[in-house]
Amino acid sequence: MLLNDQENYDAHFQMMKMLRIGTHNGTFHADEVLACALLKILPKYKESEIVRTRDPAVLDTCDIVVDVGGEFNAEKNRFDHHQKSFTHTMNSLDPKYKYQIKLSSAGLVYFHFGKEILSVLEDKQVTDPLVETLYEKVYEKFIQEIDGIDNGVETHDTEGRYTINTNFSSRIGNFNPAWNEESDDADQMKRFEKAMVQADSEFRDKVHFYAKSWWPARKIVADALEKRFQVHPSGQVLEFTQGGVPWKEHLLTLEKEQDIEGQLYYVIYADQSGKWRVQCVPISTSTFQNRLSLPEAWRGVRDEELSKLSEIPGCIFVHASGFIGGNQTREGVLQMVDVALKQQKKE
Structure with missing residues (x-):
């Protein structure tokens, strides 16, 4: 050198x-x-x-x-x-x-x-x-x-439940040695x-x-929000062409950005088996409370019993907490949405 x-x-x-x-x-x-x-x-x-x-x-x-x-x-x-x-x-x-x-x-x-x-x-x-x-x-x-x-x-000002x-x-x-090791x-x-x-x-x-x-899910949610009146005349329902989209946080953010906070109640989508789901929009991402849960009478009921109770063919289930339900078809899940939305007028 x-x-x-x-x-x-x-x-x-x-x-x-x-x-x-x-x-x-x-x-x-x-x-x-x-x-x-x-x-x-x-x-x-x-x-x-x-x-x-x-x-x-x-x-x-x-x-x-x-x-x-x-x-x-x-x-x-x-x-x-x-x-x-x-x-x-x-x-x-x-x-x-x-x-x-x-x-x-x-x-x-x-x-x-x-x-x-x-x-x-x-x-x-x-x-x-x-x-x-x-x-x-x-x-x-x-x-x-x-x-x-x-x-x-x-995390809480009072003692948590668990x-x-x-x-x-x-x-x-847990990678540390135990006290007696x-x-x-x-x-x-x-x-x-x-x-x-x-x-x-x-x-x-x-x-x-x-x-x-x-991050890529944000565009999917934004597109669904833009088309919401094509899904249901109320404009209170989003539809995704596939399940599993992480939509909650994006929806709440986009609502705020567009000054339509609290106006969406349900999301519908086809699951992996081709059956349809309706899921409630939560009050926030940090709570299990919904803006409008599925009807109380449906909760915990399944299949033919649920179809008879709701007078909607093809019902599969509604979760006991009322946050999600299923139907065999898109038409059937939209009928479930119609009935569920009518709760607003009764409350």
Whole structure:
């Protein structure tokens, strides 16, 4: 190598040097496991070494530190959230985001690197509108839960009817050794690495769903909304040409955008067997309450008995909660809709 190439050589060597991601040792949690997994999606950190320690001198040698060290300084790549002064949320760091749950190390890494990570996974420019859409949706539906659990934020102001013990944080926590299992540093590192693989897989699954399934469904729902008066004269029924479309959230959003909130009551579609379903539009995406449930007298009744009761041929069932029903034909399911809509006038 020529002497005047030394500067280029030094820069190349620095780029090839293995970077170090620092986090704490001992029992690990979902937030730092996911934070590390997220960073390793980025080309810069893909081959990085995970250093698990609480020794400040060792952490000082790391290129980026998450969930330990008592410092949040994005410019220095320090992302801890345990210090008393830390109160940051997505909203406080950028007011255009509404989310006000205090961030964990996963949330911090996602806030600062999330769009870059998503652009890598989706092979898009960071400025692509899809990246921004995914960035907010994946936070809302995945990262926010981790932030809330890690910071002890309850989902309800009062005691819930039951607890959920199969969430992402629980699944990652289960990789830790049990209290009565022997485990040395090497074993804990292996467990941490397995947990990262799980975290990486679940994160990618979420991104894949929202990019490849959820987002394309918006156009299908928008088209159905535009054609709703062709389905039923009331304009209160949507029809999809296939089942399984994730329509609820898109419908509520589109209603709001078009200033027709609360005007849709039912969705009809053919299932995989060619039979027809009618499903109620919920009050919101976070509740099991419907805007207008199917008639109470039909609930829990099936087949010929239901057909006789409703005076509609071809009935298959109505769920006991009244949120969904079925008929052999499109004509039959529309008759069920007609009767169900008449409930509005009686209430």
